Amino acid sequence: xxxxxxxxxxxxxxxxxxxxxxxxxxxxxxxxxxxxxxxxxxxxxxxxxxxxxxxxxxxxxxxxxxxxxxxxxxxxxxxxxxxxxxxxxxxxxxxxxxxxxxxxxxxxxxxxxxxxxxxxxxxxxxxxxxxxxxxxxxxxxxxxxxxxxxxxxxxxxxxxxxxxxxxxxxxxxxxxxxxxxxxxxxxxxxxxxxxxxxxxxxxxxxxxxxxxxxxxxxxxxxxxxxxxxxxxxxxxxxxxxxxxxxxxxxxxxxxxxxxxxxxxxxxxxxxxxxxxxxxxxxxxxxxxxxxxxxxxxxxxxxxxxxxxxxxxxxxxxxxxxxxxxxxxxxxxxxxxxxxxxxxxxxxxxxxxxxxxxxxxxxxxxxxxxxxxxxxxxxxxxxxxxxxxxxxxxxxxxxxxxxxxxxxxxxxxxxxxxxxxxxxxxxxxxxxxxxxxxxxxxxxxxxxxxxxxxxxxxxxxxxxxxxxxxx
Amino acid sequence: xxxxxxxxxxxxxxxxxxxxxxxxxxxxxxxxxxxxxxxxxxxxxxxxxxxxxxxxxxxxxxxxxxxxxxxxxxxxxxxxxxxxxxxxxxxxxxxxxxxxxxxxxxxxxxxxxxxxxxxxxxxxxxxxxxxxxxxxxxxxxxxxxxxxxxxxxxxxxxxxxxxxxxxxxxxxxxxxxxxxxxxxxxxxxxxxxxxxxxxxxxxxxxxxxxxxxxxxxxxxxxxxxxxxxxxxxxxxxxxxxxxxxxxxxxxxxxxxxxxxxxxxxxxxxxxxxxxxxxxxxxxxxxxxxxxxxxxxxxxxxxxxxxxxxxxxxxxxxxxxxxxxxxxxxxxxxxxxxxxxxxxxxxxxxxxxxxxxxxxxxxxxxxxxxxxxxxxxxxxxxxxxxxxxxxxxxxxxxxxx
Numbered sequence: 096x097x098x099x100x101x102x103x104x105x106x107x108x109x110x111x112x113x114x115x116x117x118x119x120x121x122x123x124x125x126x127x128x129x130x131x132x133x134x135x136x137x138x139x140x141x142x143x144x145x146x147x148x149x150x151x152x153x154x155x156x157x158x159x160x161x162x163x164x165x166x167x168x169x170x171x172x173x174x175x176x177x178x179x180x181x182x183x184x185x186x187x188x189x190x191x192x193x194x195x196x197x198x199x200x201x202x203x204x205x206x207x208x209x210x211x212x213x214x215x216x217x218x219x220x221x222x223x224x225x226x227x228x229x230x231x232x233x234x235x236x237x238x239x240x241x242x243x244x245x246x247x248x249x250x251x252x253x254x255x256x257x258x259x260x261x262x263x264x265x266x267x268x269x270x271x272x273x274x275x276x277x278x279x280x281x282x283x284x285x286x287x288x289x290x291x292x293x294x295x296x297x298x299x300x301x302x303x304x305x306x307x308x309x310x311x312x313x314x315x316x317x318x319x320x321x322x323x324x325x326x327x328x329x330x331x332x333x334x335x336x337x338x339x340x341x342x343x344x345x346x347x348x349x350x351x352x353x354x355x356x357x358x359x360x361x362x363x364x365x366x367x368x369x370x371x372x373x374x375x376x377x378x379x380x381x382x383x384x385x386x387x388x389x390x391x392x393x394x395x396x397x398x399x400x401x402x403x404x405x406x407x408x409x410x411x412x413x414x415x416x417x418x419x420x421x422x423x424x425x426x427x428x429x430x431x432x433x434x435x436x437x438x439x440x441x442x443x444x445x446x447x448x449x450x451x452x453x454x455x456x457x458x459x460x461x462x463x464x465x466x467x468x469x470x471x472x473x474x475x476x477x478x479x480x481x482x483x484x485x486x487x488x489x490x491x492x493x494x495x496x497x498x499x500x501x502x503x504x505x506x507x508x509x510x511x512x513x514x515x516x517x518x519x520x521x522x523x524x525x526x527x528x529x530x531x532x533x534x535x536x537x538x539x540x541x542x543x544x545x546x547x548x549x550x551x552x553x554x555x556x557x558x559x560x561x562x563x564x565x
Numbered sequence: 566x567x568x569x570x571x572x573x574x575x576x577x578x579x580x581x582x583x584x585x586x587x588x589x590x591x592x593x594x595x596x597x598x599x600x601x602x603x604x605x606x607x608x609x610x611x612x613x614x615x616x617x618x619x620x621x622x623x624x625x626x627x628x629x630x631x632x633x634x635x636x637x638x639x640x641x642x643x644x645x646x647x648x649x650x651x652x653x654x655x656x657x658x659x660x661x662x663x664x665x666x667x668x669x670x671x672x673x674x675x676x677x678x679x680x681x682x683x684x685x686x687x688x689x690x691x692x693x694x695x696x697x698x699x700x701x702x703x704x705x706x707x708x709x710x711x712x713x714x715x716x717x718x719x720x721x722x723x724x725x726x727x728x729x730x731x732x733x734x735x736x737x738x739x740x741x742x743x744x745x746x747x748x749x750x751x752x753x754x755x756x757x758x759x760x761x762x763x764x765x766x767x768x769x770x771x772x773x774x775x776x777x778x779x780x781x782x783x784x785x786x787x788x789x790x791x792x793x794x795x796x797x798x799x800x801x802x803x804x805x806x807x808x809x810x811x812x813x814x815x816x817x818x819x820x821x822x823x824x825x826x827x828x829x830x831x832x833x834x835x836x837x838x839x840x841x842x843x844x845x846x847x848x849x850x851x852x853x854x855x856x857x858x859x860x861x862x863x864x865x866x867x868x869x870x871x872x873x874x875x876x877x878x879x880x881x882x883x884x885x886x887x888x889x890x891x892x893x894x895x896x897x898x899x900x901x902x903x904x905x906x907x908x909x910x911x912x913x914x915x916x917x918x919x920x921x922x923x924x925x926x927x928x929x930x931x932x933x934x935x936x937x938x939x940x941x942x943x944x945x946x947x948x949x950x951x952x953x954x955x956x957x958x959x960x961x962x963x964x965x
Contacts, residue, residue, distance in 0.1 A: 333776035
């Protein structure tokens with residue numbers, strides 16, 4: 096037990112490693128790029144971007160949806176996998192939840208930069224005001240977005256912070272001087288008493304119950320930004336679950352990228368094992384297949400419907416001027432996750448890292464394809480145009496990646512990146528002592544099964560998949 | 566806990582009732598045909614047969630998911646969905662017969678299968694239908710429907726075989742094989758089932774289309790299948806079987822039914838909301854029909870029954886742990902999804918001539934009897950527990 100505390104607190108208590116500094120500096124450069132590009136955009140207006148009359152929505156909304164989607168994996172891991180009793184989530188949930196928060200923050204920056212007058216951002220909320228009966232348009236899916244995302248952010252933040260309490264207290268108890276004061280403040284006086292733990296677990300379960308519908312609702316509402324419209328290629332009923340699956344797909348890819356970096360940089364190979372990585376690859380494969388199924392359904396129904404506008408929209412995607420974007424999307428999102436059927440590939444770290452990046456690229460292109468190819472050839476052929484991004488389009492996007500990684504680097508430096516308390520609990524249930532206790536009680540020997548996180552009889556089982564996380 | 570294997574005996578009242586229900590069904594269908602109510606009878610045959618196929622394959626999907634997810638908790642009830650698998654051949658053959666005879670007598674799918682619709686010379690020429698004939702034609706349609714069910718059925722047969730062989734031979738060989746077959750089944754089934762739903766149900770109204778329709782049917786399949794599993798497990802436990810099943814298992818089944826009724830409602834509302842909001846004539850016709858006086862009540866009744874009822878009744882932890890509550894809510898969900906299918910089939914087939922009477926009730930009871938008879942016969946042919954399943958021990962210790 097004490098080893099776990101030492102291992103996980105080490106990055107927090109010690110001086111940052113060289114790898115951390117390199118990562119931080121690069122991320123910080125990105126953050127500066129964002130400050131410049133977003134600052135310029137807010138100063139001169141969104142004319143700084145490459146938008147035009149026909150394509151009035153392009154990189155901004157593409158990147159916004161991309162970031163919101165990435166956030167989903169964290170909530171899925173922390174809430175849905177908790178409800179499904181998937182104990183293996185314990186060593187990855189902390190960083191995944193943090194990632195959710197940072198991704199949602201990045202997404203929110205797009206809403207702010209996209210507003211002509213960002214200082215009036217609160218006009219998006221239905222606040223009583225002095226302008227007579229001036230209310231937000233409740234019919235607009237964009238207003239639903241405001242509610243969905245702010246609720247999502249709040250619940251995710253609570254979930255993450257409450258989960259952190261026992262671990263912050265651990266750091267507090269080991270710290271000295273000013274650090275002890277700061278960690279002491281944020282641990283909210285956690286004592287570790289039985290009463291605290293009982294309440295802690297009850298709250299976590301309630302929040303998991305609340306967060307589960309939120310995982311579905313957020314991207315459902317985001318998909319409705321498009322699907323409630325009349326634009327061919329946007330208006331299709333499969334959008335809500337398809338966006339949710341896509342969000343989880345891209346989110347897991349991002350968690351995978353981050354964890355592979357984190358375990359290396361912070362030397363957490365004993366906590367984030369090959370077994371975790373394999374399971375996440377399987378989730379990537381499953382959600383990738385769901386997304387693939389949705390792509391094919393859309394194509395099929397566009398043909399089946401007999402509606403020529405629908406048919407043209409999809410033909411234009413496949414073979415129009417943006418064909419390359421469509422085929423990048425298909426290759427990255429449909430074909431590449433299928434490679435995870437092979438055990439050799441899904442347990443290969445370098446390959447996993449490569450695919451996780453490929454999936455993130457593919458999912459960015461998915462949104463780009465949906466948004467730009469549907470808009471750029473609209474109902475009036477005389478206004479058909481192409482979209483060309485400017486420096487500020489690219490700057491805001493690349494910069495937001497910098498914002499994300501800066502926040503993440505700060506997080507892993509100052510807070511425990513693995514949920515210590517929960518990992519310890521896992522160890523306790525699967526430890527030798529626990530097994531002996533059960534063996535003595537019933538005259539049988541059991542072993543812990545890494546496949547299910549449960550117990551099986553040792554005498555009839557030799558199954559061993561992946562690595563054990565004992 | 567030491568596992569005492571049990572053997573289910575299918576006899577007595579249950580057997581008599583299920584046979585009586587089959588008789589009721591046969592009589593009602595016969596009366597339907599004899600009194601000249603043919604269209605309505607075909608509609609009912611299609612509806613109930615499709616429902617039977619859904620629940621039978623839900624059993625396969627449940628098993629397959631338990632295997633690939635390596636779920637341990639439900640191992641001691643695994644024989645129930647495995648019994649559903651042995652209904653697959655009969656359900657598939659019956660559906661094939663209904664479709665073939667229905668198409669042959671022009672009672673089913675005449676809105677697209679009539680060759681005059683795609684003949685430009687004919688006065689009833691319909692360019693939209695004509696554009697679909699390369700896919701929606703009778704030989705290809707039958708090939709797809711039969712082909713899909715045959716492929717899925719192969720996996721159903723294999724998965725049941727593996728588990729039965731495991732009883733005699735033990736070891737991990739069949740368990741591991743089961744995982745491989747389950748993974749392949751999940752991939753094939755979930756990719757092809759939407760097409761199956763488009764073919765069998767959506768094409769009743771061939772002008773209408775919705776990308777969600779396949780997943781909508783999949784959600785219905787899954788939740789009604791879970792409810793059917795729940796109903797069998799709780800009924801048997803009431804009769805004194807399944808002593809190794811405790812309230813934690815019942816709780817988990819309840820949670821499943823609760824969660825997936827919400828999921829079904831999510832899919833249902835997403836489809837409806839998007840079509841209603843956009844209000845495009847091509848799409849809105851489907852709901853327009855269902856919101857006319859003839860169907861309005863039944864449409865919302867079905868939604869309330871499918872969503873609010875299980876949502877409210879299964880909200881608390883205690884209700885999901887009570888045998889009786891779980892049993893009746895599962896029964897309710899099964900009936901509710903019959904109404905869900907009723908709303909998918911009838912407006913397309915019967916138009917405003919909607920009826921609800923002896924035929925609807927009788928055919929449903931007949932198929933329910935048939936399914937019960939087949940599934941329980943299969944259940945009685947094998948021990949009630951897959952005793953050599955490697956996760957049996959975990960299941961016996963299940964506690965939440």
